[in-house]
Amino acid sequence: MSENHEPQDPDAAIEAALERAVSRRTLLRGAALGSAALATPALLAGCDVGGDDNGNKEAANTAAQAGTAKSGLTFYSVTHGESGNVFWAIYRNGIRDAEKKYGATVKDLPLENFAVGAYVDLLNQAIAAKPDGIYATILDQNAVDKPLRDAIASGIPVIAVNVPDTRPLAQRIPYMFYVGGDEEGGGRLTAQRQLKEGAVKHAVCIIHEPGHTGLEARCRGYTAELRKGGAKVDKLPSSKDATQATEQIKGFLQKNTDIDAIFGVGPQPATFALTALDELGKKGQVKVSAYDMTEDLLTEINGGNLVSTIDQQQYLQGYEPVHWLTLNIQHGFVLAPGVDMLTGPALVDKSNADKVAEGVKAGFR
Amino acid sequence: MALDEQAPLAEREAARPARGGRWWTATRGLLTGRPETGALFGAAVMFVIFAFIAPSSDTFTSRIALSGLLSITAELGIVAMAVTLLMIAGHFDLSVGSVLGFSSFIVPYLMLEYGYSIWVAALIAVGVAISIGLINGMLVVTTRIPSFIVTLGTLLIWRGVLLGISGGEPAHVEQESILFKIFSYRIESGPFRGYQVSVLWFIGVMVVLTFVLLRTRFGNWIFASGGNERSARSMGVPADRVWLVLFVLTAIAAFLSGLIQVGRFNVVEATRGQGYELQAIAAAVIGGARLNGGYGSVVGAGLGALMIAMIQQGLVLSGIASYWLQVAVGALIIGAVIVNQVLGRSRPQI
Numbered sequence: 001m002s003e004n005h006e007p008q009d010p011d012a013a014i015e016a017a018l019e020r021a022v023s024r025r026t027l028l029r030g031a032a033l034g035s036a037a038l039a040t041p042a043l044l045a046g047c048d049v050g051g052d053d054n055g056n057k058e059a060a061n062t063a064a065q066a067g068t069a070k071s072g073l074t075f076y077s078v079t080h081g082e083s084g085n086v087f088w089a090i091y092r093n094g095i096r097d098a099e100k101k102y103g104a105t106v107k108d109l110p111l112e113n114f115a116v117g118a119y120v121d122l123l124n125q126a127i128a129a130k131p132d133g134i135y136a137t138i139l140d141q142n143a144v145d146k147p148l149r150d151a152i153a154s155g156i157p158v159i160a161v162n163v164p165d166t167r168p169l170a171q172r173i174p175y176m177f178y179v180g181g182d183e184e185g186g187g188r189l190t191a192q193r194q195l196k197e198g199a200v201k202h203a204v205c206i207i208h209e210p211g212h213t214g215l216e217a218r219c220r221g222y223t224a225e226l227r228k229g230g231a232k233v234d235k236l237p238s239s240k241d242a243t244q245a246t247e248q249i250k251g252f253l254q255k256n257t258d259i260d261a262i263f264g265v266g267p268q269p270a271t272f273a274l275t276a277l278d279e280l281g282k283k284g285q286v287k288v289s290a291y292d293m294t295e296d297l298l299t300e301i302n303g304g305n306l307v308s309t310i311d312q313q314q315y316l317q318g319y320e321p322v323h324w325l326t327l328n329i330q331h332g333f334v335l336a337p338g339v340d341m342l343t344g345p346a347l348v349d350k351s352n353a354d355k356v357a358e359g360v361k362a363g364f365r
Numbered sequence: 366m367a368l369d370e371q372a373p374l375a376e377r378e379a380a381r382p383a384r385g386g387r388w389w390t391a392t393r394g395l396l397t398g399r400p401e402t403g404a405l406f407g408a409a410v411m412f413v414i415f416a417f418i419a420p421s422s423d424t425f426t427s428r429i430a431l432s433g434l435l436s437i438t439a440e441l442g443i444v445a446m447a448v449t450l451l452m453i454a455g456h457f458d459l460s461v462g463s464v465l466g467f468s469s470f471i472v473p474y475l476m477l478e479y480g481y482s483i484w485v486a487a488l489i490a491v492g493v494a495i496s497i498g499l500i501n502g503m504l505v506v507t508t509r510i511p512s513f514i515v516t517l518g519t520l521l522i523w524r525g526v527l528l529g530i531s532g533g534e535p536a537h538v539e540q541e542s543i544l545f546k547i548f549s550y551r552i553e554s555g556p557f558r559g560y561q562v563s564v565l566w567f568i569g570v571m572v573v574l575t576f577v578l579l580r581t582r583f584g585n586w587i588f589a590s591g592g593n594e595r596s597a598r599s600m601g602v603p604a605d606r607v608w609l610v611l612f613v614l615t616a617i618a619a620f621l622s623g624l625i626q627v628g629r630f631n632v633v634e635a636t637r638g639q640g641y642e643l644q645a646i647a648a649a650v651i652g653g654a655r656l657n658g659g660y661g662s663v664v665g666a667g668l669g670a671l672m673i674a675m676i677q678q679g680l681v682l683s684g685i686a687s688y689w690l691q692v693a694v695g696a697l698i699i700g701a702v703i704v705n706q707v708l709g710r711s712r713p714q715i
Contacts, residue, residue, distance in 0.1 A: 086533045210688055236681070237688050240639055242630050243440050244677060247433035251681040254429050255419075267535075268634060275630060279551070279559070280429070296537060296632065 073104045075325055076126035077318070078136040079162060080111045080119060087292075087314060091162075093363045094318025102326045107131070116140045120147060127151045133325035135159040135179075141167060148173045157328050159321045162314070169338045176328065177335050179320045181312040181344030183214045187221025187263070189345045190289045193308045194261050195229065197287050202232045203261035204252065206269035208245065210237035218265045218291055226261070238269055245269065249276040261287040267294045267309075274305055293348070293356070293365055301353040311356065312344035315364050400653030401665030403704040407651070407697075408668045408675070415679035424682045432559040434674050439567035440622040442670035444641060445648035446574050447618035449666040451611040452649055453578070454604075455591035455658030456512035458612060460501060461619040462641030463523035468494040468616070469623025470527055470633040473538035483542045491620060497523065498616030502609035512612075520642065528635050535634040538627065548621075549628025563625045567667065570618070574663045587611070591658030647694060648673055651701040672697060 077095060081088030088110070095106045107129075109122045119139050124147055126134055134151060138144055138160050152158050158175040165172040187205075194200055203226050205219040223233040236252050238245040249272055253259055262277075264270030270290030277283045283305060290297050290309040300306035320341060327333040335341070348356050359365035419425035444461050451458050468490045475486040497519070504515045550562040578584040589597035590604035597604055619638070627633055650656065651672055652665025676693045680686075 089532065235686070237686065237690075239677065240636060241641065242626050242634075242637065244437050244674075246630075247437050247674075248677060248681050250429055250433050251424075251678050254427065255424055255682050255684065268636075271630075271632070294535065296535065 073102075073132040073326060073329060074107065075104060075133045075135065075322060076107045076109060076129065076131045077161075077321070078109045078111075078119075078123050078126050078134065080114060080137050080139050081162075082110055082112050082114075087312075090363060090365060091314045091318040094315040094320075095322065096318075097315075098319040098322035102322055104322050104326060106322060111139075116143050120144060123147050127154075127156065130154075131156065132329055133157045133159070133321075135161045135321035135325070137161055137163040138165045138173070139163060141165045141173070145173055148175065157325055159324060161317045161321060164340065176324065178340040179317050179324075179343060180340075181314075182342050183217035184221035185342070186291060186310040186312075186345030187218040187223070187265075188225040189221075189347050190218075190263055190291070190308060190310060191222045191225035193347055193349060194263075194287045194289055195226075197307055198260075200226055200229070200231045200261040200287070202234075202256060202258045203263065204234045204236050204256070204259055205263045205265065206236045206238050206245075206249065206273060207265050208238050208240055208269045209266075215265045219263070222263045231261075238272070240268075242268075242272060245272045246276050246279075249273050250280060253277070253280060253282070259286060261289075263289050263291075265291050267292055267297055270306065270309070271296065271300075274300060293360060295357065295360055298348070298353050298357045298360065301348065301350055304350070308347055308349040310344065311346040311348050311365055313346050313365065314343065316341075316343040399662060399665075400660060400705065401662040401668060402653075403701060403708050404652045404662075404665045404668035404672065407701060407704070408672050411672055411675050411679070415675060415683065419679065419682040425679060428559055430678055430682060432561070434671070434678050435564045435567075436561045437674035437677060438667070438671045439561065439563040440625055441641070441644055441648060441673065442567050442667045443570050443622050444615070444618050445645040445652070445666040445670045446570055446663045447611075447615040448642075448645045449649040449652065449654045449661050449663055450574060450578065450587055451512075451608075451615055452646075452654045452656070453591045453658060453661040454587045454607055454611050455594065456505060456608055456611070457516060457646070458501065458615040459513065459516040459642045459646075460497070460519040460523060461615055461645055462638040463520045463527070464494060464497050464616050465619040465623040465638035465641055466633070466636070467523040467527045468497070468620040469627050469637065470531065470536055470635070472624065472627055473536040473631075473633055474530065476538055476540075477536060483538070483540060483544050487544055487624065490624075491617070494616040494620035495613050498613035499609065501616070502612035505612070506605045506608055524639070531635045533635050535632050537632050539631060545628030548625045551629070561625075561629070566621065566625070570621075571663055571667050578663055583607070583610075588659060591660075593659070644670075644673060647698050650698055653701075653705050669701075 079088070079091070081091055092108065095108065098104070099106050107126070109126055111119045111122055116139060120143050123134075123136060123144060126136075127147060127150070134148075134156055136144065136148065136158065148158055152174055158173070160173070160175045160178040160180070162180045164178040164180060165175070191200075191203075194203075203222075205222050207215050207219055209215055219235055223235070226233050234252075234256070236248065238248050245268070249269075253276060262270075262273045264273050267290055270288060273288055274283070277286055277288070287307050288305065289307045290300075293309060293311050297306060297309045301309065320343070324333070324341075356365055415425045419430075424430055444465070448458055448461060471490040471493055472483070472486045475481040475489060476483060481489070501512070501516055501519055504510065504519075505512045508515075546562075548563065548566065552558055552560050552562070578587060586597075586602045586604070586607045589600065589602045590607045594604055619641075622641075623633075623638065626637065648669030649661065649666045651669035652662055652667070654661030654666065673694060676697065677690060680690055680693065
């Protein structure tokens with residue numbers, strides 16, 4: 001990532017990053033009472049951008065003709081990443097940095113309450129503003145199919161972020177490419193990392209939201225990879241409640257005393273598994289891995305209780321679309337058909353936990 | 366209509382033969398007409414079944430399984446028993462899960478962000494819980510909006526405030542404290558190794574609430590204001606005050622369960638307590654509480670919580686995928702209500 005950046009004064013960069021981290025916390029806290037207040041300006045911005053948008057476009061064309069780097073392009077980010085969510089706050093940090101780097105303006109339209117219909121409305125609103133490019137989560141591939149195809153047909157380049165269109169290339173929405181994670185790949189990577197610690201005979205994948213497509217995919221990848229080596233892999237759907245989940249895990253470990261590897265598909269099940277092992281006096285005897293990033297998980301990795309966790313590097317999901325849309329508009333660059341840009345899974349273990357922790361503090365991860 | 370209004374009163378009298386009576390009347394009442402009779406038999410049958418199903422015989426009756434069972438029962442039961450009193454008085458509290466999450470989040474949050482000591486933080490959190498209960502109660506009493514709607518609103522509001530304050534991030538507290546020992550101590554040696562002190566809190570709350578319900582004037586008021594508000598008022602029962610107190614009680618119970626979890630896990634994530642309200646109502650109903658008020662049992666709610674815990678643990682220990690858990694709990698709720706109705710009909714009428 002660093003080679004993409006212009007050389008910077010390192011002190012200034014750290015200072016800026018710290019400032020951002022601080023303002024992120026303040027912002028999140030401010031969001032407590034004002035999520036409606038936050039949403040309103042976003043919508044207003046969405047409406048009145050149409051006006052100065054043309055101006056931007058003209059500027060962009062002039063810039064493109066002149067072949068200069070400053071673009072003045074306007075893009076729309078339309079996602080289900082509600083304000084106040086940590087994961088998406090880091091995505092937005094990626095957007096802000098890319099805006100500065102490429103001189104672009106990104107209008108951020110987050111869906112505040114999960115509803116496919118409302119999401120399509122947001123998307124249509126973005127398309128109606130005729131921006132230079134759109135990046136959107138493919139929240140429901142059937143629902144967003146027509147609006148996005150129409151947008152692409154009208155000449156607006158589109159990039160999918162965070163959630164792809166899972167259909168085969170011939171049927172999928174003809175967006176440029178997908179920037180995001182690979183859940184199943186994250187599961188496979190976790191299995192491979194655990195195998196480096198030693199043989200796995202009987203593993204369990206703990207899933208705290210049974211039926212959640214992404215989480216089930218993490219389990220699927222993990223299970224497939226371990227079964228290749230002949231291991232037995234069970235799946236334990238657990239309660240969301242801390243006590244209930246911990247006791248379910250303890251019960252499972254008591255019934256299956258030969259468990260030598262555990263994969264919690266999110267921070268919670270992994271943390272509860274550690275508590276369960278601790279209370280059973282088995283801490284350190286079982287390889288435990290998690291998914292996603294919290295400071296707590298990094299502490300556990302450094303303490304040797306947790307083998308690994310997975311980072312989606314969502315900063316890149318905010319950053320890279322601005323980069324690629326700009327390059328595409330200015331120079332016509334594309335990736336090979338069907339090639340996506342996978343920002344995850346990135347493995348975090350003892351070897352890089354410290355470095356990653358710095359990134360967490362600075363708002364990059 | 367007039368007949369309908371009289372019926373619950375008669376049933377209530379039948380349901381409380383123990384009032385002011387001697388022990389033998391209480392025992393007879395327990396066997397024939399108490400609301401928790403069904404739950405008691407159900408829990409016993411379920412225990413035997415799981416003890417047999419769980420293949421290697423040591424699992425379901427083992428120390429680890431039993432202590433786990435009781436930990437779940439204790440936390441859920443404390444909330445469910447308070448919710449039951451409110452249901453007997455004719456109201457719902459759907460906000461308990463959010464209150465549990467929000468009020469227990471406040472403890473580590475105040476310690477981390479404002480440097481408060483754990484005692485001050487806990488005291489403020491109790492105050493917040495009481496205030497939330499008062500708000501629920503005041504809204505119900507003054508606006509006459511059904512409590513189902515009011516607390517559905519506050520369920521969303523307090524969860525939203527928690528998500529907003531936390532930004533979705535968990536709050537940690539790494540501290541040894543007597544406070545945590547009082548609520549979350551885990552016995553480390555002896556015959557009760559592995560059991561949590563929360564079980565004692567559960568028993569304590571059960572005894573106190575049962576006493577209040579069956580042996581005090583306030584208990585009478587609870588039954589009366591849930592049975593028929595109008596006739597209760599005409600007899601001088603301060604129904605509004607009863608409801609206010611009970612809404613505060615459910616909020617405090619939710620905080621108590623939340624605090625027990627803080628002490629054990631040292632962390633509160635923003636989703637803590639989600640779905641607890643429905644589990645609590647399920648436990649209350651399994652334990653014999655009637656949805657339209659005037660009838661129910663504290664002990665029954667405790668047993669209802671025990672049965673839900675048994676299903677959770679039993680399925681895991683029997684090797685049945687817990688994907689089927691909700692099927693089992695759902696069937697249990699409907700089955701329990703049917704059984705309670707049958708038992709209710711055969712109850713001696715006065």
